[in-house]
Structures are given as structure tokens and as C-alpha cells.
Amino acid sequence: MIKWASDPRTAHLFYASLFVFTVSIIATVAYMLNGWGFNDAFYMTVITIFSVGYGEVRPVDTVMLRFVTGILIIVGCTGMIYLTGALVQFITFGLLQELLGATRMTKQISDLEDHVIVCGFGRTGNMLAKELTRGKAKFVVIEPDQTRCLEAKAMGYLTVNADAIEENVLRQAGIGRARALASVVSSDPINVFITLSARSLNQSIQIIARGEDPSTEKKLLQAGANAVILPTHIGAEQIASLILFPAIAGVIQSSERRRQMEIDLRTLGLEIEVVAMAEGSLFAGRSVEEIEQRSDNSFFVIAVERSGVRLAERPTPHMRIYPGDGVTVIGRPGKSEALRRFTEPLLAVDDAAMTSN
Template identity: 30%
Template structure:
């Protein structure tokens, strides 16, 4: 009977979660809020559909375990050391100052010391899942404020571990707290030192033994065994389950199996984290929140303002510009999922009153609703209230303009990662100038110091493209595979310079239609080019003549890319070449006596002759794939595409009529 009740509970959560997440996705709201809202609806304060709260708490505990395991899995000592100033400087300052403010405010309001400490830690947290996704979507991960946000989030994730160790001791009577805290610290130190020392030596060998069996099922079972085994071990020693899971993730992160484990565990983590947030929502009591709505709103306002002020001040101390300090504060002032973890542990250990915990959970939920809007408005708020930002933006545009001022018929490369750098070297070797725009300050500094024409700037901004000389450029290339940003760039280019071709990089063929519809002259997809390269190497290694391989690859590319269709034929091309009858390109110069002058492409009906106008060069400017309504003028150079017979017929129509 108990098993039936538990299954009823799990099915209820899964069904409600599917419906809720679909609805919130349609409303463009974070999925975390969907889980919380579902929990509130089916909980004891809603429809009262939870049959067994003990099952709910047990499921929530498993969600925390796998969440902490993935945090440990992402724990990288070299990565921490490379960002130590931001992580242990700015991050520690933010969490420490926010917690101290909570202690001071709690003392004024009569909140017990232990409850105020954990509450401060809970409110200091921000949403790693939400903010990291927004940084990636907005291409701001490598921006100065993006690096600061990630540094603080990393320290917050680490700060949860000692807080989870402290909570059970803080829930004890005051006279026993010091002894229990010292005992917990000693046990944690001894246990962690032993596990880390022996675990690093044993775990790699053990995973090698398991991996040699070449069984994905066995490998997954082993990951679960290690994770839950270490969680059980720390719990057995009077510490938290989450601490053991974090240590398991840390140990596995030092092995070569880290990325495989990360992929295998991801479904468990996402599902259990969602169910954990549902169970947090079930603990919400709407009547308590309504009765204490002023406390909820007060906590929300104090949290947003206090965290914003703390991050702003700390970022300025660590050398951020006023604009980036304000941006970082706006990004980090809301709450996060680890706040729910700590608040649920407070509730489970009886640390703090129910009213205080309920109000804090409600305040964090409301802050998550506000967070996407604060991020969206951050740049506008900075430009509105930070006077120095206008000067910095002007200096940035001046640097971009200085690089492009002496160039003409150049290529604007949006993004200077590996792809952008290889492209720059190709065009430079052909004597074509380029201006590259990138948002990674370290990369820009390194490349610029080496003499490369790269500047810090956002290609998805109108003023940046103007400063980069889009009015004088020959082409624009989006070298990063982000459809949303590429569409913004093309929209601006179409507005500023509608005749310039834009070449865009994409990952999937499914993105081709959208990018082409938005105005891309060509879309180069990673999967298509990788497939061609693999096929060409395979054919060559299996004995297919190299000339045939090259011809086949060229044919495939010509079918896929309009700009690569055909080639210009010369005397050196053999008359008996098998390709002699294939489509080729041919240029026809229109003099004053040409019969087509004053007539449009459509009037001549060149496709009836089997040819197509591939491009028209007029006064040094080349229009690719011109519209049928284009009218020929004297001095035009018309580039035709077709077979030799079709080209001869089309040239006759252009020059003599017919």
C-alpha cells in the first residue's frame, strides 16, 4: 500500500511537471518557476494532493544530492586558480557581506543568530542555471561583467557546502552549538582528507576496470554507486548527504571519465532537481504568505537592493568600471535554486520560524520572476544612469573606427574565435583587408598586440557596424554559430547596407532556411562541411583517384552553395576534360551597342536559353544573384552561368538581341 501511495505521488508530480513546464515555456518564463508553482498548487496549501510528505522530502533530498554531485563534477582546480581573483575575491566578498548584513538585520529584528546566518547565506545565492543560460544566449559570457558574474556564481556554489554542514549543528541548543560545530568541522576535515587522498588513487583505477567491460549500463550503475555510496558515508558520520555527493563529483572530475559521467548523469540531475523544486513549492503556505505579504515584499526589496549594493561596491573595489559594476549587480541581485536548498534544510532542521522561512521562499520565487527583466533592462539602465558609460562606449567605437578608417572593400568578421582567426588568415594571404569584432577582452588584447586587426566590439549593435566601415566593406561574415545573434547582425546590415553579402556559419542544416530567409548570401553548416571532408578522405584512402574526389566534392559544394556554382574556363583547361560540358561561368561586357541595354533580366528570358545571370558588376560594385527586375546599363559586366552552348546563346541575346 505504501508503494502504491509513493507511485501515485511520483506520477502526480511528473504529470503536473510536464504540463507546467510546457505552459511556462510558452510564456517564456524560467522552468524553475513552473516547478515551484506546481508544488504550491498541489501542496497542502493548495489542493492538498500530496498523500505522503515524507516521500516528498525523501525525493527532494535525492534532488539535492544529484545537484551537488554535478557541482562537484564541474569543480576544476585549474579553472578556479585561473579565476581566483574573481572567485575568492569578488565572490567571497559578495557572499560574506550579504551574510553579515543578514546577521545585523536579524539581530535588530530578534531573529536567532543561527537562523539569521543561514538565511543570509540562502538570500546571498543567485541562480547559476538561469544566469549562465542568459549569458550564453546573449553572447556575454566573455564580456567583463559576464566573467564577474560567473566568478561569483562559482563561489556561491562552493559556499553551499559548508553551510549544509553547519545547519544540523546550528539547529541544536545554544550551549551545545560550539561543541557540535567543532566536532562537525573536525569530522568533515578528517573524512574529506581521507576520501580525497585515497579516493583519487583508487577511483581512477576502479573506473578503468569498469570502463573495460564496455557496458554503458554497468558504467551508469557504477556512477550511481559511487555517488550514493559517498553520500551515505558522509551521512553516516553525521554530515549531510549533499557533502558526500559533492566529494564524489570532485573525485570523478579529476579522471578522464568526467565528460561521459556528466552526460550520463544529466537526465537524473534535471529530473530530480525539478522534482526537488516541486517539493519546495509544496511547503509553501499561501495563507501564511498572504497574512505576511508586507514581510515577503520587504524581504524581496531588501534582498534586491542589498545584493545590488554589495556587488556594485565589491566590483568597483576589484577594478570594474562603473557600468560593468552596475551590470554585475543587476545580474546577481535576485535569488537562486541553492537558496531553496538551504531554506528547505532550515525547515527540515527546525531552524527559524515557519513564517520567516515561508516569506523567504516566496521572496526568492518573486526575485526569480524579476531576474530576466533586470537582465534585459541592464544595458538601458547603465546607459541611462552611468554617465561614464557613454564615454567608454564612444572610446570603444573610436577604436573600431580607427582600425577600419584606412580600409575599403574589406571583410568585417563578426567573432574572432578559432573560425574567425582562420578566416582572417585566409583573406589576409589573398591581400584582402579585414576588421574583426569580438567580445572577449583577453583574446582581443592578445591578438591586437600581435598586430592583427581585431577590436573589442559587439557586432549586433548598429553603431559598432557603422564604426567598422560597413558602408565601405565588401562582405560581412558571422563566424560564430548563434542563429539569434546572426539574425540581429543581418537585420542591421540589411538596414545599413542592403547590397552587401553576409556569409553565416551554422551548426545544423535545419537552420539553413531561417538564415537564408533573413538575408544570408550563403550559410555554411558545420555538419555539411564535416561530412564532405570525411567523405573526401574516405574516398581517397579507398583508392578513388584524387582528381575524381576533387571533382565530386566540387560538384556537391556547387549544388549546395550558389556562389560556388560553375567556374571560369581557360585555355589551360583540356578540351577533352570530362568537366568541359558542365556548367561554367562566363563574363560579358556590355558596350553602348548592346541590344540588352535598357531592358531587364526578366525581359531577356535567359533561362529559356539554359543560362542564368549569376552576378552583375556595375561601376566596381558586384551584385550577386540580382533580381529579375534589374535593368542593364552600358558598362555593366554580366556574369553568366551555364553550359558552353547555353552561354553562347545567352551572350547572343545580350549583345545582338533575339
């Protein structure tokens, strides 16, 4: 099937235009067969079809001319009504579809509970949304820039195209029912305003704010943030860890405490990470002992969280880890191939290995 024919709007507009064009050609030829020149025949056809009413170009004084004109009035005007309707449908359908889509999305957002609100869909917000999706968390993105908002929609995320500093926008995103809010816009003052607004609307919500300038950390904490993320020290994956696995992330929730911990571990040639076990991972359903052995002891599991509950700070070797579990590991710097198997399905890991070969 021709591609445009799959869209009813385009198909109707095409067939209506083709119908009017065909009627115009036939009528013009019919007038010419009755002794009219092309210019007079074409002009008579146009003013008749479009119902202009300028009068007859030449006398319609024969039975055949009257028959042609009568048929042209009936068929031509019908074609124009069809064409006008198709044109209106073509113009308004997109607007209507957008309106209905926005209404449907608003309904989906209003049904959310215990979800996450992501304020800002820049580089960090984009990465954070992917991490939250991987962790199977419900979330909504608030982004004032229309281009970025459309990008988020194209990726299947629930979005609100507005400024998060407005309290009514936060209410629209379900601030009263949300469990966490991440303010990750690139402006420190805006992050402070968002934090203040969010805290005033929900006293119990977990707020994680991004700060570009280290001096902003204190202001964000005073504004009501539970944790402040400085991009030079912590990334989107760690923000997602704080949201998805608060029980084990609580060990390193303070950014100052985390930095000190990272410094201490780095002196030993180690680093700490919180990762989510992916669906279809090679390690899914295996015991801690098996996972550590298969990783050639490149990292060690020190804590496990499931469904927001911290299961074990020092898990036993026989404890099994399942998709969606949050796992705190300590290992050598850099995401090794073994650690990557936590966060990627087996097929993705195999494809990456084939590509590298």
C-alpha cells in the first residue's frame, strides 16, 4: 500500500482533489466539444464549481450546454463540499489528536501514585529517566522547552510541558502523591526555587537536587533537599540509586560523606556503586557467591535491597539476587564487563561483545 494511503486524512484529501480535478477536465472538454474555446470552457468550469456566480461566459442556449452545466453544478459542487470537508479534517485532525493525546497523558499522570518527578530533561535528566526506566520506577518529566518535551514524549515518558517552579505545575505532576522529586535543571537558582516549592507542597517527599556550584549545596539543603548532587562528584546513575534504592543508598546519601568514602576507597584502588539488576541479565537469579565468582572477583556485593526494603547489609554467599533488586558493590575502578552484566540484558551484552570483536 502507498504510504500516504495509510493515513485517512491524507487519503481523503487526495481523493477529493482528484475528484474535483477530474470533473473540471471532463466539463472543460464537454464545453469545448460544444464549440467553446479552451479559455471560455475552463473559466466557465471554474466559476461554476466554485459557485462564484459571475454569470455565463457565453450564452448557454442549447440543450446540450444546459445539460453539461446542470450536471457540472451538481457534481462540481458536491466535489467541492467533499474537498472542503477533507481539507478541514486534514487541518484540524492533528490539533484534535494532540489535544486528545494531552488529555490522555494528563489522565495517566493523575492516576500515578508513589512515583518520581523529574524536573528538567537535559543531559542529566535524560540519563536519569533511562535509569529510572531500567529500575521499573513510575515517573513524570517536567520540561519547559517544547523540543526537549517532545523528545521525552517520543521516548514514551509521561511529560508536562511547563516550568517546574510553578506550584500548579508540580500539582499537575502529582507532587502530593509522589515519593521523590529530582530537580536536575542546569540553573542553581531554579533548582532552589523548585526545591522550595516542592517541599512546601509535600513535607514527606524525598527531594534530590542538582547543584552546579558547590556553594549552592548548603542553600539547597536549607530549601528542603534531602540530598544534593554535584555533577562533578556524582552522576545520573547515583541519583537514580538514591530514588530507587533509598535503603542501601542511605549509607552514602550525604554527598559530603560519599565524597569522603570515595576518596578513602580510591586510595585503596576501589570504588563503590549502586546498580539495578536488569531483566534478562546473565546474573539474574544467581547467588551472591556465583555472581562474585563469575565476575572473577572484580567486585564484591556488600548490600542488597528489594522493593524499597534493605534485605542485607552483608548478604550471605547463598542469597539470590533477582531483576529489579538494588545491589551495592565495591570493586576496581571503571565499569568492568562483569559489572555491566548487572545493568544490561544478556542479548545486549552479547551484542556488545560481538561488536568489540
